[in-house]
Amino acid sequence: MSSEPRADRPAYRPATIAVTSGRPAHEPDSPLNEPLTMASTYVAGGDVEYGRYGNPTWAAFETALGDLEGGRCLAFASGLAAVSTILDLVGQGAKVVAPRHAYLGTIGQIADLEARGRITAELVDITDTDAVVKACADAALVWLESPTNPALEVAEIAPIVTAAHEAGAYVVVDNTFATPLLQQPLSLDADLVVHSATKFIAGHSDVLLGAVVTQDDQLHDVLKKRRDMIGATPGTFETWLALRGLRTLHVRLERAQANAQELVRRLGEHPAVGEVRYPGFGAIISVVLAEGAMAADLLTRKTTLWVHATSLGGVESTFERRRRWKTEPATIPDGLVRMSVGIEDVDDLWDDLASALDDLVLPAG
Numbered sequence: 001m002s003s004e005p006r007a008d009r010p011a012y013r014p015a016t017i018a019v020t021s022g023r024p025a026h027e028p029d030s031p032l033n034e035p036l037t038m039a040s041t042y043v044a045g046g047d048v049e050y051g052r053y054g055n056p057t058w059a060a061f062e063t064a065l066g067d068l069e070g071g072r073c074l075a076f077a078s079g080l081a082a083v084s085t086i087l088d089l090v091g092q093g094a095k096v097v098a099p100r101h102a103y104l105g106t107i108g109q110i111a112d113l114e115a116r117g118r119i120t121a122e123l124v125d126i127t128d129t130d131a132v133v134k135a136c137a138d139a140a141l142v143w144l145e146s147p148t149n150p151a152l153e154v155a156e157i158a159p160i161v162t163a164a165h166e167a168g169a170y171v172v173v174d175n176t177f178a179t180p181l182l183q184q185p186l187s188l189d190a191d192l193v194v195h196s197a198t199k200f201i202a203g204h205s206d207v208l209l210g211a212v213v214t215q216d217d218q219l220h221d222v223l224k225k226r227r228d229m230i231g232a233t234p235g236t237f238e239t240w241l242a243l244r245g246l247r248t249l250h251v252r253l254e255r256a257q258a259n260a261q262e263l264v265r266r267l268g269e270h271p272a273v274g275e276v277r278y279p280g281f282g283a284i285i286s287v288v289l290a291e292g293a294m295a296a297d298l299l300t301r302k303t304t305l306w307v308h309a310t311s312l313g314g315v316e317s318t319f320e321r322r323r324r325w326k327t328e329p330a331t332i333p334d335g336l337v338r339m340s341v342g343i344e345d346v347d348d349l350w351d352d353l354a355s356a357l358d359d360l361v362l363p364a365g
């Protein structure tokens with residue numbers, strides 16, 4: 001009951017796929033939306049049998065996200081459940097190449113596996129394509145996250161995939177920040193795409209969910225088997241909510257990105273801001289406060305509209321100083337605030353930010 005390859009898929013554009021894919025057939029009295037099927041078990045004799053092996057609500061979500069990414073999707077209990085299921089496939093002692101500034105939970109899993117002697121790891125600066133290509137030579141798996149969380153570094157995916165494949169390595173791209181609307185790694189020959197669907201895909205800060213997408217049927221089947229075996233399966237209500245969120249992804253992202261681009265311009269002119277990091281697309285901005293960590297902490301306490309909260313990709317604007325997490329690498333500036341721009345009115349967002357930032361500017365002399 002997971003998504004099947006769909007040779008019959010019409011060549012719709014992404015916004016239409018987001019709205020239509022994974023819906024029930026247009027038949028009299030069939031519901032327009034896939035219903036929430038709460039079932040731990042099914043009548044014996046069919047293909048599924050038990051709730052850990054499949055669910056029609058998961059299948060609808062998997063079809064929609066798979067169609068957007070251009071592959072077959074599997075939903076997982078969380079982004080990190082998807083990450084660990086993939087990392088579990090790496091052979092004993094084999095080498096994983098990963099970004100030094102990837103999401104701290106991903107780096108944490110890789111470090112844990114290395115500490116237990118399961119894998120060897122090489123952390124790289126993913127903006128240095130030559131160095132990444134060199135690191136691929138003896139790798140079994142190349143993990144990319146682009147843009148990275150929270151440094152917002154961007155990888156040149158295509159040449160890295162070529163080098164990795166020449167070395168016989170698989171390539172995973174964590175596409176959480178870009179979403180399939182801004183980047184489709186499978187079209188650049190990456191083997192696997194991973195998502196924290198908790199973020200932009202679900203989009204309303206009320207769900208934990210993960211996903212993996214691939215065009216390789218064998219990889220799909222191996223991952224499904226492992227997901228079902230270890231029970232990293234998604235919650236059905238979470239999957240239903242995420243599918244509901246996915247229906248508006250293009251509209252939300254368009255508005256959030258427009259807001260982000262305007263805020264990047266205004267933030268760059270504010271004297272309290274030392275550096276603005278923005279890859280040119282998407283709805284995440286990282287700013288480094290001129291006066292460092294204390295100013296960053298003050299900023300996150302002084303706003304009324306911006307919410308001080310971790311996570312990102314919701315309709316509401318949130319921000320946090322990332323180094324408040326002890327496991328965030330020391331190469332992330334202490335005063336870096338990661339901002340997840342929502343879909344509110346940009347002038348309200350700016351007024352709230354600007355008044356907090358104005359208070360942080362030290363008087364001259």
Ligand SMILES: Cc1ncc(COP(=O)(O)O)c(C=O)c1O
Nearest residue numbers: 078079080103149176196198209
């Ligand atoms: C880029 C990225 N990948 C993976 C994850 C992990 O996803 P989840 O929190 O859904 O387990 C996160 C969470 O912040 C993330 O930002």
